[in-house]
Amino acid sequence: MKLLYFAWLRQKVGLPEETVTPPAGTATVGALIDWLKTRGPGYQTAFADLDIVRIAVNQEYTDRDAAITAGDEIAFFPPVTGG
Amino acid sequence: MKLLYFAWLRQKVGLPEETVTPPAGTATVGALIDWLKTRGPGYQTAFADLDIVRIAVNQEYTDRDAAITAGDEIAFFPPVTGG
Amino acid sequence: MTVRVQREDFDVGAEIAELTRGNPRIGGVASFIGLVRDIADGTGVSAMTLEHYPGMTEKQLATIVAEAKRRWPLEGCLVIHRYGRLEPTEQIVLVVTTSSHRQAALESCAFLIDWLKTRAPFWKVEDTADGARWVAARQSDDDAAAKWAKK
Amino acid sequence: MTVRVQREDFDVGAEIAELTRGNPRIGGVASFIGLVRDIADGTGVSAMTLEHYPGMTEKQLATIVAEAKRRWPLEGCLVIHRYGRLEPTEQIVLVVTTSSHRQAALESCAFLIDWLKTRAPFWKVEDTADGARWVAARQSDDDAAAKWAKK
Numbered sequence: 001m002k003l004l005y006f007a008w009l010r011q012k013v014g015l016p017e018e019t020v021t022p023p024a025g026t027a028t029v030g031a032l033i034d035w036l037k038t039r040g041p042g043y044q045t046a047f048a049d050l051d052i053v054r055i056a057v058n059q060e061y062t063d064r065d066a067a068i069t070a071g072d073e074i075a076f077f078p079p080v081t082g083g
Numbered sequence: 084m085k086l087l088y089f090a091w092l093r094q095k096v097g098l099p100e101e102t103v104t105p106p107a108g109t110a111t112v113g114a115l116i117d118w119l120k121t122r123g124p125g126y127q128t129a130f131a132d133l134d135i136v137r138i139a140v141n142q143e144y145t146d147r148d149a150a151i152t153a154g155d156e157i158a159f160f161p162p163v164t165g166g
Numbered sequence: 167m168t169v170r171v172q173r174e175d176f177d178v179g180a181e182i183a184e185l186t187r188g189n190p191r192i193g194g195v196a197s198f199i200g201l202v203r204d205i206a207d208g209t210g211v212s213a214m215t216l217e218h219y220p221g222m223t224e225k226q227l228a229t230i231v232a233e234a235k236r237r238w239p240l241e242g243c244l245v246i247h248r249y250g251r252l253e254p255t256e257q258i259v260l261v262v263t264t265s266s267h268r269q270a271a272l273e274s275c276a277f278l279i280d281w282l283k284t285r286a287p288f289w290k291v292e293d294t295a296d297g298a299r300w301v302a303a304r305q306s307d308d309d310a311a312a313k314w315a316k317k
Numbered sequence: 318m319t320v321r322v323q324r325e326d327f328d329v330g331a332e333i334a335e336l337t338r339g340n341p342r343i344g345g346v347a348s349f350i351g352l353v354r355d356i357a358d359g360t361g362v363s364a365m366t367l368e369h370y371p372g373m374t375e376k377q378l379a380t381i382v383a384e385a386k387r388r389w390p391l392e393g394c395l396v397i398h399r400y401g402r403l404e405p406t407e408q409i410v411l412v413v414t415t416s417s418h419r420q421a422a423l424e425s426c427a428f429l430i431d432w433l434k435t436r437a438p439f440w441k442v443e444d445t446a447d448g449a450r451w452v453a454a455r456q457s458d459d460d461a462a463a464k465w466a467k468k
Contacts, residue, residue, distance in 0.1 A: 006370055007440035008451045056438070059373035075370060075438075079454030082367065082398060082439025083268075083351055083410050083430055089219055090289035091300045139287070142222035158219060158287075162303030165216065165247060165288025166200055166259055166279060166419075179330015182350070190355035190405035197348045198423060199333070204341035254341035268430065269461065272349060276423045310420065 001070055003036075005046070006077035009053065012046035021070075029055050029074065030064035052078055084153055086119075088129070089160035092136065095129035104153075112138050112157065113147035135161055167235060167243045169227040171218065173250040176260055185242045185262055192241050194268035196275035198261045204254035206301070211292045214301075216249040216258070219287035223247070230281045234263070237277070238270040245278060247288065277314050284311040318386060318394045320378040322369065324401045327411055336393045336413055343392050345419035347426035349412045355405035357452070362443045365452075367400040367409070370438035374398070381432045385414070388428070389421040396429060398437065428465050435462040 003020055005013045022035045033050070036043045047053060050064070056075040057066050068074060086103055088096045105118045116133070119126045130136060133147070139158040140149050151157060170176075178199060186192050204211055227245050234243060242264040252258060261278045265271040290301040321327075329350060337343050355362055378396050385394060393415040403409060412429045416422040441452040 004370065006438065007368055007442070056370070056373055059370075059376050061436075075373065077370070077438060078440060078451070080435065080438050081441045081452040081454055082369070082437050083434035083458075087219070089287065090217055090291070139219070139222055142219075142225050144285075158222065160219070160287060161289060161300070163284065163287050164290045164301040164303055165218070165286045166283035166307075177330060178333055179328060182329055186352065186406070188406065190353075192352050192406075193354045195348075195350040195352065196426075197346075197350075198419070199337075199346040199348075200419070201337065201343050201346065202341075203344045203417065255337070255339065255343075266354065268349070268351070272423075272427045272430070275347075276427075279419065279423070 001068065002073045004073065004075040006075065008078060009046045009076050012042055014042045027067060028064065029057065029062065029066045029068055032068060032074065033064065046076070054079060084151065085156045087156065087158040089158065091161060092129045092159050095125055097125045110150060111147065112140065112145065112149045112151055115151060115157065116147065129159070137162060167231050167240075168245070169224055169231060170244075170246045171220070171223050171227070172246065172248060175248070175257055176246045178257075178260060181244060181246065181260060182262055185244050186264055189241055189264070191266055192264045193266045194271035195262065195264045196271040197263075198259075198275055198279045199257055200259040200279070202252045202254045202256045202258060206292060209292075209294045209296070209299075211254065211294055213251055213253045213293045214290050215251045215293075217289045217291070218247075218249045222287050226286050227282065230278060230285060233281070234274045234278050238263075238265060238274040239267065240265050240270065240274060243274070243278070245282065247282070247286065249288065280307075280310040280314060283307045318382050318391075319396070320375055320382060321395075321397045322371070322374050322378070323397065323399060326399070326408055327397045329408075329411060332395060332397065332411060333413055336395050337415055340392055340415070342417055343415045344417045345422035346413065346415045347422040348414075349410075349426055349430045350408055351410040351430070353403045353405045353407045353409060357443060360443075360445045360447070360450075362405065362445055364402055364404045364444045365441050366402045366444075368440045368442070369398075369400045373438050377437050378433065381429060381436060384432070385425045385429050389414075389416060389425040390418065391416050391421065391425060394425070394429070396433065398433070398439065400439065431458075431461040431465060434458045 244262040246260040395413040397411040414425040
């Protein structure tokens with residue numbers, strides 16, 4: 001699956017996007033985040049406070065309970081500040 | 084005093100403005116209207132329904148109870164429809 | 167804080183640019199433009215003529231603008247209202263407000279057009295197939311203006 | 318019903334003219350322009366950079382515009398949002414709505430900018446004397462968006 005990071009999440013993770021294959025059984029966004037946090041301190045910092053992390057799956061807003069599958073585009077970003 | 088008429092009030096009275104000297108003791112706009120109505124059918128039609136006549140004395144909105152004096156500019160017009 | 171009553175058309179882009187130029191405190195610009203429609207109350211309108219009360223019009227508009235300035239923290243404010251004969255799609259009125267704050271700009275712009283509609287001495291007469299017709303004031307305009315009364 | 322996400326500046330007068338041209342059903346045009354301020358939360362800002370999520374941005378804006386169209390009888394609607402580096406006084410965003418009815422134009426324009434601020438995936442980073450600073454989301458923006466929820 002393709003992961004995208006924006007704004008300070010991108011800076012903390014250290015890259016704008018990546019393609020990952022999480023362990024079998026990683027069925028929700030929440031489980032994906034748990035796995036990502038095992039991958040290094042950048043991820044741990046980025047996902048330290050999940051109250052300020054917004055989630056989109058295939059470009060639609062969703063939450064940590066959302067189901068995910070291999071072909072999904074999953075984005076993580078702070079609350080938006082446009083306009 | 085100077086009187087001004089606008090929109091359909093102007094058409095009914097038959098002129099846009101005039102200078103008049105009402106009888107001594109004509110102390111309010113209401114009394115002025117009563118006197119104007121004695122001056123002809125145009126005035127009678129114009130002032131037939133006072134609910135739809137707006138009044139300004141010296142370019143400020145007011146009502147029939149307003150006091151008037153010789154030097155005043157008094158305007159009569161329908162509810163406004165600009166914008 | 168400018169008020170203009172004029173026969174000529176106006177250039178919206180130029181007016182907004184003029185009102186905002188070089189002021190880095192402005193975060194939001196709200197505007198409203200009123201246009202002549204070709205139909206009113208179900209009847210076709212080929213043109214309309216706007217009559218006004220010179221002197222009182224400017225005075226009332228200035229009073230309304232001063233009230234907006236009192237209620238909201240505005241950086242700038244512009245009202246232009248035309249008079250004379252206008253055809254469908256022509257511009258009648260422009261209201262522009264600028265502020266550091268988006269809501270102040272949006273609310274004051276709505277306030278100005280609502281109050282202007284019930285207080286500025288303009289009258290419209292429409293040319294229809296049945297002849298000239300004076301536009302009647304609308305209860306909905308009074309209601310729109312009244313909602314700002316309590317503030 | 319147009320949505321554009323672009324790096325380039327836009328011409329407000331030309332955009333409004335384009336949206337209204339030749340449509341005699343339009344009685345009111347409301348617009349909002351967001352500009353870069355030179356101060357934010359008490360700190361001087363020399364420039365800001367807007368990052369966005371290409372693809373999702375257009376999708377979210379189109380969804381918001383569709384919602385406005387569902388709620389109000391609009392003749393037309395335009396949203397332009399820029400990204401990239403912008404300096405104080407530069408234009409960030411333009412929302413224009415047109416309708417036969419003044420209130421529909423005014424309300425839908427306010428709705429669009431309020432929703433856009435909390436739903437369109439843009440992020441601002443400001444250049445200040447203390448370095449780059451990501452702009453934090455504001456509770457007041459959430460509140461402004463929430464007031465449209467019940468409609």
